[in-house]
Each structure stands twice: as C-alpha cells, then as structure tokens.
Amino acid sequence: MISKKMTKALTQQINAELYSGYLYFSMSSYATSIGLRGTAHWMFTQAQEETAHALKQCQYLQSQGEHVVLAAIEQPPATFESALDMFEQVLKHEKKVTAAINALTKLSVEENDYATQIFLQWFVTEQVEEEEHAFEIAGRLKMIGASTGALLYIDKELGKRAFTLPEGVKLG
Secondary structure, three states, rough: OHHHHHHHHHHHHHHHHEEEEEEHHHHHHHHHHOOOOOHHHHHHHHHHHHHHHHHHHHHHHHHHHOOOOOOOOOOOOOOOHHHHHHHHHHHHHHHHHHHHHHHHHHHHOOOOOOOOHHOOOOOHHHHHHHHHHHHHHHHHHHHHHOHHHHHHHHHHOOOOOOOOOOOOOOOO
C-alpha cells in the first residue's frame, strides 16, 4: 500500500491541481471581460482539465484506501496585462506543476512505490503537452505584437479547443 508520506504529497498535489483550475477559471473570466471569448473558452477548458487531474489523483488515493483531506485554495490573480501576459503566466505555472510532478515521481522511486510510479507517468506525459501548448501560444502572441487582427484570429482558434475527460477518471 501507499505510504503516509506519499499520501500527504499527493494530497498537496491535489490542492495544487485545484488551484490550477481556479487560476484558469480566473483567466477565463478575465478574458471574457475583455472580449476574448476564444481565449476564455481555452482557459475554461484548461480549468476543467486541471480539476479532472485533481479528481484522478483523488480517486487513485481512494483506491489505495486513503482518505483525502483538502486544504484551502489560495485566491488567484484576477487581472492580467494582456493575452500574452496570461499565456506567459500559464507557461510559468505549468513549469511549476511539472516540477511538482517530477518531485512526486522522485519520491515514488525513493519509496519503491511502483504502483504510484506507474500512475504518475500519465502526469509526466501530460505536463510535456501542457508546457508545449503554453509555449506555442505565448510564442504566437509574441510574434503578432500589437496586431489586433492577428490576436482575434488566434482567439478564434483557441475557441475550438474541446475538453476530454482524462483516461481513468470516473464521474459519480
């Protein structure tokens, strides 16, 4: 079974994932307020995804016979300088999440917790994708500079994103 140390670390990660959802929901609200509905949709979809990550981790701990006790979630920022600023913050945040997932993976190796190592591999792969997407979008926004037309085109493209429930997450 899973150790108390690993349970505590995964529970902290659950709270971090919930904060991520909260952050992206805040970004979605801000993007809506400045008329970037596609960006708002992208951020809302990201909020759903992060919340599903927390649920996936919670269900894993419960499958290991553990009780998940959640802590308070910090208030995220509510305003941003621009769409570029938002996506630069997304990239910075996702790098922080990657570091946390890597630390969890390291702990699972140190504890010879093979089940948790296997479970965490999904998140390791997911973080590569998360950083790649944020890096790509921030790069495109940097490239266009102050071009309103290009911003609206990118915004429209971001609005096409669809949410998919991660593999293994059970609702209800």
